Amino acid sequence: MSENILEMRAITKTFPGVKALEDVSLAVRRGEIHAICGENGAGKSTLMKVLSGVYPAGTYEGEILLDGEPQRFSGIRDSEQHGVVIIHQELALIPHLSVAENIFLGNERLSVRGVVDWNRTNAEAGELLRRVGLRENPITPVGQLGVGKQQLVEIAKALSKDVRLLILDEPTAALNDDDSEHLLGLLRQLREQGITCIIISHKLGEITAVADATTIIRDGRTIETLDMRADEISQERIIRGMVGRELGDRFPERTSTPGEEVLRVEGWTVRHPVQDRLVVDDASFTVRAGEVVGIAGLMGAGRTELAMSVFGRSYGKYVSGKLYLHGQEVQARSVQEAIAHRMAYATEDRKTFGLNLIDDIRGNVSAAGLRKLSRRGWVNRHEEVKVAEESRRSMRIKAPGVMSVVGGLSGGNQQKVVLSKWVYTDPDVLILDEPTRGIDVGAKVEIYTIINKLVAAGKAVVVISSELPELLGVCDRIYTLAEGRTTGELPARGASQERLMQLMTQEKDTAR
Incomplete structure (x- = not known):
């Protein structure tokens, strides 16, 4: 049997006016975690869609070999029958169906009469959930689960199809650190069980931690494959392959000269739109002209809820709080009013x-x-x-x-x-919620450069990010949130990830 479970040879894929892939080759060894890296638009996802049958045989040039045998997948169902399963960055779960229904959707467990055998369905779903480390009841609507658990349900769904080659496209892009670490641990377990994984990720720290090999794609071409086990491969080495040059400082230098206060939020309190609980609890912050202010917090701390409710009360039920622009109290009770007051909010969910x-x-x-x-x-x-x-x-x-x-x-x-x-x-105030989520390091530097140009023009910028190094690299000051409350304010210069984490995990009674 071939050492390689997968070989893709001279793959070329063309869209009208664009050659997305040109003569790309890839070899994946059996039972390894193989990472694929590259800048946005390099062709990573396109290559995986070719492999999984999203782009069927006949729509591309080149050859795919699975276990040494040529394959011509006509669609996703065809590739899945050969044990190749892809989990896309945008999860394909139906929120109102149960976990078990989602796992076996299109692959139903039927009785001899041809109807769904619910006892078997729920029992098998429960076993699959245990394999991925979930204890949820299989009849739970999947929409009640967090994003991290939904990602694990997708993997359970793949396991139900007797997966041999599992493809994950940006699996941790929307996850917090704990959920990301759990998912990476699960990939290691799957590797031990003989399941081969291909992972596309922009988080290079995860790549160096979990991958056995890394293939770099640039401008639709294969650049190189790095053996992560045989060589000391650094993140800088991967970046050089991705962008074709030394990237230098990932956070462009800028001179900080904050001016007058532009935005002040005082005692902001917001209730959940459905549940009887506060999602923002007496939070306050300020930002000045020509300044970048960061907001840090763990998943569920209320960062996005704070930003959206300040921007025209577009989230939750406003309870109390005051909003000042250029020293004058204003009312921004709708998005239209917020825009009229020269505020802007770039959402974390751009799609x-x-x-x-x-x-x-x-x-x-x-x-x-x-x-x-x-x-x-x-x-x-x-x-x-x-x-x-x-x-x-x-x-x-x-x-x-x-x-x-x-x-x-x-x-x-x-x-x-x-x-x-x-x-x-x-706008005078621009709130950026996870502005670099799911994009490569080269594009991140371009986004940081844009932020620098905005503050140089006197704009007041608020950045919300789950990446603490990013906040420390681009901000002048950083506020921390925990359980919807402001728990601290630190100048970015001299602050540390450890100190920020202490404030982000501060309990409510000690935050007062």
């Missing part, structure tokens, strides 16, 4: 709330500032194109033109479109 994925760059960039382009209710389309083209150039959005559909762009370029949309509204 659901930040962008219209079926619209083009032009329509997305102008979406929040259409009044600036309108005369007597009519949008000046010529001016709209000019605005979008200027954003495409200044933000270095990689696309053939402003008429390119946003859903076809890489994650980093989608994030630049989100920023372009809000920058066009000319």
